[in-house]
Amino acid sequence: MPEHPPGLIDTHCHLEMIRLDQDRNEVIARAFDSGLEAMITVASDPASNRMAIAIAEANENIYCSVGVHPHEAKLLTDTLKSEITLMARHPKVVAIGETGLDYHYDHSPRDTQRDVFRWHLKLAAETGLPVIIHSREADEDTISILRDSPPRRAVLHCFSGSVQLLDLAREMGIYVSVAGPVTFSKSHGLREAVRHIPDELLLVETDSPYLAPVPMRGKRNEPSFVAHTAREVAELRGVTFDDIVRITTVNSRKLFGIGDIPGGGSIAYRIRNSLYLNITNRCSNRCSFCVRYRSDFVKGHNLSLSREPATADIKAAIGDPADYDEVVFCGYGEPTMRLDIVKEVAAWVREKGGRVRLNTNGHGSLINGRNIVPELSGLLDEVSVSLDAQDAETYERLCSPELPGSFDAVLDFIRASAAALPTVKATVVDMEGVDIEACRRLAESLGAELRIRDYDVVG
Ligand code: SF4
Numbered sequence: 001m002p003e004h005p006p007g008l009i010d011t012h013c014h015l016e017m018i019r020l021d022q023d024r025n026e027v028i029a030r031a032f033d034s035g036l037e038a039m040i041t042v043a044s045d046p047a048s049n050r051m052a053i054a055i056a057e058a059n060e061n062i063y064c065s066v067g068v069h070p071h072e073a074k075l076l077t078d079t080l081k082s083e084i085t086l087m088a089r090h091p092k093v094v095a096i097g098e099t100g101l102d103y104h105y106d107h108s109p110r111d112t113q114r115d116v117f118r119w120h121l122k123l124a125a126e127t128g129l130p131v132i133i134h135s136r137e138a139d140e141d142t143i144s145i146l147r148d149s150p151p152r153r154a155v156l157h158c159f160s161g162s163v164q165l166l167d168l169a170r171e172m173g174i175y176v177s178v179a180g181p182v183t184f185s186k187s188h189g190l191r192e193a194v195r196h197i198p199d200e201l202l203l204v205e206t207d208s209p210y211l212a213p214v215p216m217r218g219k220r221n222e223p224s225f226v227a228h229t230a231r232e233v234a235e236l237r238g239v240t241f242d243d244i245v246r247i248t249t250v251n252s253r254k255l256f257g258i259g260d261i262p263g264g265g266s267i268a269y270r271i272r273n274s275l276y277l278n279i280t281n282r283c284s285n286r287c288s289f290c291v292r293y294r295s296d297f298v299k300g301h302n303l304s305l306s307r308e309p310a311t312a313d314i315k316a317a318i319g320d321p322a323d324y325d326e327v328v329f330c331g332y333g334e335p336t337m338r339l340d341i342v343k344e345v346a347a348w349v350r351e352k353g354g355r356v357r358l359n360t361n362g363h364g365s366l367i368n369g370r371n372i373v374p375e376l377s378g379l380l381d382e383v384s385v386s387l388d389a390q391d392a393e394t395y396e397r398l399c400s401p402e403l404p405g406s407f408d409a410v411l412d413f414i415r416a417s418a419a420a421l422p423t424v425k426a427t428v429v430d431m432e433g434v435d436i437e438a439c440r441r442l443a444e445s446l447g448a449e450l451r452i453r454d455y456d457v458v459g
Contacts, residue, residue: 007036007037008226009040009252011203012042014209015027030224040094041055052066053092073115088129097120097134102134102135105136114141121151122149133154143168151174157205170201177203179206180207181213182194185214204230212225239271243271243272247300265302275323277314279308281332282334284337284363288398324354328357328359339368356382366403385448386427386428394433
């Protein structure tokens with residue numbers, strides 16, 4: 001079955017708030033015309049539960065949730081609980097919520113909100129559905145309740161930029177959904193926090209009809225506007241709009257169980273206008289921060305190989321190297337584990353007018369039992385080496401290398417590369433225990449510039 005091409009998914013809108021005798025059908029048509037793949041219309045009270053299901057029944061690519069918003073928590077009677085429990089079995093219901101805590105308006109008593117939030121979490125556990133969480137000025141209690149009753153799958157909707165919630169999301173694997181306020185120039189904290197949401201947890205939404213993004217700010221929001229939010233998120237994270245569409249669509253499909261998930265085995269995968277190569281899943285490190293221990297996906301590409309590709313497979317996957325800014329050996333493993341393939345493919349890419357970069361953990365000479373840098377000279381335009389620590393002790397703790405002497409081998413590799421190759425960068429992840437300034441001094445003493453990379457980047 002061919003993979004469904006990705007289109008954006010608005011993971012949180014309230015279509016039931018737009019009356020049918022107004023222009024709901026036009027709003028839906030505009031959303032699909034703009035390229036949206038699907039929408040999740042999110043219920044908030046007894047009437048909207050029923051209406052959300054009716055809207056989802058009438059539209060193949062609209063799904064819905066059932067639940068009671070914290071504002072309406074006081075309405076949750078036993079009868080309503082039974083009704084929601086029954087509705088949760090409907091095939092178009094893909095989530096429970098929105099639920100959570102709202103201490104800004106306090107439309108329902110806080111203890112009632114907490115009880116009702118716990119009830120939704122229990123229902124999500126019983127049904128196996130993800131839970132959609134709203135938290136406004138209530139992060140401490142939200143975190144405490146989620147720690148007591150950890151959801152299997154969940155999303156923090158309309159993410160506020162709270163560092164505490166983002167830390168919790170990382171720790172518990174909770175998705176984080178970004179809405180229109182990220183486009184507001186004064187949302188400094190949110191705009192900064194959005195750069196640090198792990199790729200595999202990122203979603204986008206409109207929360208329409210509220211919070212229209214710039215340049216639609218002040219108008220009634222609608223799902224087609226989610227593209228403006230996605231473009232801003234792309235800009236803030238230094239990737240393209242297409243990258244954000246791919247990442248968030250795969251994440252949405254996974255979270256809500258809708259659409260096809262790309263199968264494994266991407267040999268070549270595009271990020272911005274670079275083409276990355278995934279030639280092995282083997283690595284001589286086991287870094288605590290490596291994304292491959294949390295997900296098979298990098299920027300929406302599934303990198304789990306069922307077999308290591310041959311040279312011909314790799315060349316076929318590349319196509320014309322001159323179509324890209326660069327071709328990068330990277331992927332879910334250490335490329336120099338397959339040094340002969342790296343050399344052969346790199347020579348071919350350069351022959352075809354392409355630029356070549358190698359992302360490596362710097363163990364190549366140790367793995368291959370000889371100094372490999374002279375063999376790479378003339379084949380690479382750039383090498384990026386994971387330095388990862390300021391000393392051997394920290395390196396051992398963070399990277400758990402298989403081979404003794406790995407940290408010294410990394411230093412030797414950087415030094416030799418700096419003397420023989422055009423551009424050499426050493427990289428570190430900014431995380432606890434890493435002394436960035438000491439790493440910078442060390443890299444410079446070896447002849448390389450230091451680059452700080454996101455915690456979830458492989459290579
Ligand atoms: S981050 Fe790189 S070096 Fe570390 S385990 Fe992952 S692939 Fe290997």
